[in-house]
């Protein structure tokens with residue numbers, strides 16, 4: 448079992464459990480068809496967002512494989528919600544996790560996604576004791592590819608038309624980072 452302490456602070460951001468009061472701000476970026484094009488849901492309505500906040504996005508600690516911790520990302524300076532991130536515990540045996548992330552487009556282009564996912568890596572490797580953290584990205588999602596490459600993830604595979612996603616065949620890129628690679632990268636910094 449691993450229960451992180453909240454809030455989690457980075458230089459510019461604060462990560463904390465998602466609350467029902469986040470629903471309106473989340474709706475702005477989760478109802479936008481272009482913004483959710485490569486994420487496995489949406490576009491969502493306010494009812495959808497509220498329902499998910501109380502169910503699948505309510506996880507704040509890891510008790511067993513398949514648990515997910517979903518966190519709201521706030522800009523510390525303004526207190527505004529800029530997006531949300533998720534860490535899935537994919538396998539207890541393989542000590543494997545997977546990250547997901549989405550920003551409000553109004554807050555893109557500032558390095559917030561990489562900063563928030565960096566905090567998730569510390570949670571996964573440092574807290575939960577994971578060995579490998581992966582990211583699965585539609586190859587057309589170049590902004591997302593840049594986020595994980597900036598964090599030192601290795602591109603491990605290109606799965607051609609492997610996924611029937613939102614009405615079309617999708618080519619997935621598999622990226623991953625190992626615990627020792629992450630530790631070396633933070634020592635380098």
Ligand SMILES: CC(C)(COP(=O)(O)OP(=O)(O)OC[C@H]1O[C@@H](n2cnc3c(N)ncnc32)[C@H](O)[C@@H]1OP(=O)(O)O)[C@@H](O)C(=O)NCCC(=O)NCCS
Pocket residue numbers: 482483485486547548549550551554555556557558559560561562583584585588590591593594
């Ligand atoms: C994927 C997504 C989170 C990336 O957002 P992003 O703002 O491009 O990523 P970051 O927050 O890491 O910001 C990086 C950009 O900020 C710039 N930047 C500006 N100031 C910066 C700073 N102080 N520090 C770091 N980067 C900074 C970087 O140069 C970089 O720009 P570039 O990608 O053009 O080189 C965003 O496009 C999104 O929410 N997409 C929709 C949801 C989605 O597809 N999620 C991923 C599913 S796999």
